[in-house]
Amino acid sequence: MSEWSRDPEGFARMLPPGFTVGVATAAQQIEGATHEAGRGQSTWDTFAAQPGRIADGSTPDVATDHYHRYPEDIALMRELGVDAYRFSIAWPRIQPEGTGRAHRAGIEFYDRLIDALLADGISPVVTLFHWDMPEPLQHAGGWMNRDTASRFGDFALLAAEAFGDRVDKWITLNEPTTVTLNGYALGVHAPGATLMFDALLAVHHQLLGHGLAVQALRAASVKGEIGITNVHSPVIPAKGNFITRQFAEVFDLVHNRIYADPVLLGRYPKFPLLARKQFRSLIEVDSDDLKTIHQPIDFYGLNYYMPTRIASGAPSSSHTPDGDAEAMRDLPFHLAEWPEYPKTGFGWPIAPEYLAASVRDYAKRYGDALPPVYITEGGASFPDVVSPDGTVNDAARIDYLAEHIAAAVGAAEGIDLRGYFVWTLMDNWEWAAGFRERFGLVHVDFETLERTPKASYSWLQKVLAARS
Numbered sequence: 001m002s003e004w005s006r007d008p009e010g011f012a013r014m015l016p017p018g019f020t021v022g023v024a025t026a027a028q029q030i031e032g033a034t035h036e037a038g039r040g041q042s043t044w045d046t047f048a049a050q051p052g053r054i055a056d057g058s059t060p061d062v063a064t065d066h067y068h069r070y071p072e073d074i075a076l077m078r079e080l081g082v083d084a085y086r087f088s089i090a091w092p093r094i095q096p097e098g099t100g101r102a103h104r105a106g107i108e109f110y111d112r113l114i115d116a117l118l119a120d121g122i123s124p125v126v127t128l129f130h131w132d133m134p135e136p137l138q139h140a141g142g143w144m145n146r147d148t149a150s151r152f153g154d155f156a157l158l159a160a161e162a163f164g165d166r167v168d169k170w171i172t173l174n175e176p177t178t179v180t181l182n183g184y185a186l187g188v189h190a191p192g193a194t195l196m197f198d199a200l201l202a203v204h205h206q207l208l209g210h211g212l213a214v215q216a217l218r219a220a221s222v223k224g225e226i227g228i229t230n231v232h233s234p235v236i237p238a239k240g241n242f243i244t245r246q247f248a249e250v251f252d253l254v255h256n257r258i259y260a261d262p263v264l265l266g267r268y269p270k271f272p273l274l275a276r277k278q279f280r281s282l283i284e285v286d287s288d289d290l291k292t293i294h295q296p297i298d299f300y301g302l303n304y305y306m307p308t309r310i311a312s313g314a315p316s317s318s319h320t321p322d323g324d325a326e327a328m329r330d331l332p333f334h335l336a337e338w339p340e341y342p343k344t345g346f347g348w349p350i351a352p353e354y355l356a357a358s359v360r361d362y363a364k365r366y367g368d369a370l371p372p373v374y375i376t377e378g379g380a381s382f383p384d385v386v387s388p389d390g391t392v393n394d395a396a397r398i399d400y401l402a403e404h405i406a407a408a409v410g411a412a413e414g415i416d417l418r419g420y421f422v423w424t425l426m427d428n429w430e431w432a433a434g435f436r437e438r439f440g441l442v443h444v445d446f447e448t449l450e451r452t453p454k455a456s457y458s459w460l461q462k463v464l465a466a467r468s
């Protein structure tokens with residue numbers, strides 16, 4: 001047990017004044033009701049229906065049934081005492097076909113949700129794209145199709161017009177890195193494409209979509225602040241030799257820099273001579289596009305889960321942190337293990353010092369170009385069970401959260417770190433892992449949908465109460 005987990009009051013004193021503590025979710029992972037009230041089909045609905053795509057064969061059709069149970073879930077957040085709730089708007093609820101006017105029933109659902117949050121004093125933080133693209137757009141190529149960026153700008157405008165008077169923060173994209181790598185390069189996430197380096201075109205289109213969405217939100221004069229969220233993983237070469245360092249550099253570019261540099265600096269990073277062929281779709285870009293991508297933003301969202309260690313040589317298995325990817329077998333490098341760290345249920349190394357390193361990386365790389373930063377996600381999965389006495393003892397999650405938040409706060413020098421959002425409020429449908437990985441502060445029984453707060457929920461509740 002970590003020192004912080006024993007002492008919620010002491011932990012609360014360590015938080016800087018005004019530091020936002022929130023919880024985060026995503027529509028596709030919690031809402032369910034995928035065929036209700038005229039919602040269109042999403043790319044993840046399609047993907048999950050394909051045999052073999054989801055580890056336990058499950059679908060997001062019901063998920064946690066948040067679409068119907070949101071009042072109960074908001075009550076859980078109110079009791080918890082969080083400042084803010086980061087959730088995503090399901091694009092196919094607002095534009096079932098991916099184009100055209102806003103679908104009334106979709107708008108009404110988020111109206112009810114936002115109003116209920118505000119009534120309970122919880123600040124609404126909206127993610128516009130948390131991976132659930134309307135199927136007709138996916139059918140036309142998804143993020144490989146440049147037109148999708150404009151469609152996303154249109155969707156942002158509809159959301160801005162409907163909710164712009166009440167939302168406190170807008171996040172355009174969630175983790176374009178993961179969408180590109182898992183979805184378009186390796187095929188472990190929707191849409192299941194295995195384009196390897198050719199997937200990099202999807203990076204440019206997502207970032208263009210980000211720029212157009214920021215412009216749309218500004219044009220609609222939304223009252224809230226605007227930012228983007230990416231997932232950062234510090235990349236460490238397993239050995240000090242030249243070739244391993246080069247592979248690590250390529251992975252750092254692919255995972256981190258090709259997203260943050262254009263958004264914050266208005267240019268793609270310099271690519272190593274040896275890899276120019278692989279990065280060509282990001283080299284031959286129009287400078288006007290870069291201007292669109294480089295919009296002033298009010299905050300930067302950084303998700304952190306784990307570091308990456310790169311070793312040279314082809315992978316000996318198709319294992320990735322998010323599922324099996326045969327496509328990866330041809331690479332000349334692989335993701336090496338972290339034997340020195342304990343692991344989460346997902347097998348991800350628990351390494352809070354690398355969250356500190358992420359914060360320092362950002363401060364060093366982007367300096368004055370970096371707006372205030374929020375850690376927009378962080379958390380861990382463990383195989384939690386409800387004990388006969390009705391409690392869920394997830395002490396490991398308390399340690400995880402306490403150590404990570406403390407690490408981030410401790411490293412925030414030269415960077416304006418404003419908050420941390422716990423991933424996630426309740427156990428949910430964890431993409432390709434289905435219902436196998438539990439990340440919640442609240443346990444969900446996926447048969448009965450009963451919610452049971454875990455020990456981590458009570459710990460965070462004590463921290464937040466001690467703060468005021």
Ligand code: FCB
Binds near residue numbers: 175423431
């Ligand atoms: C992040 C995603 C989020 C969840 C966590 C575990 O990459 O943004 O939806 O799956 O990982």
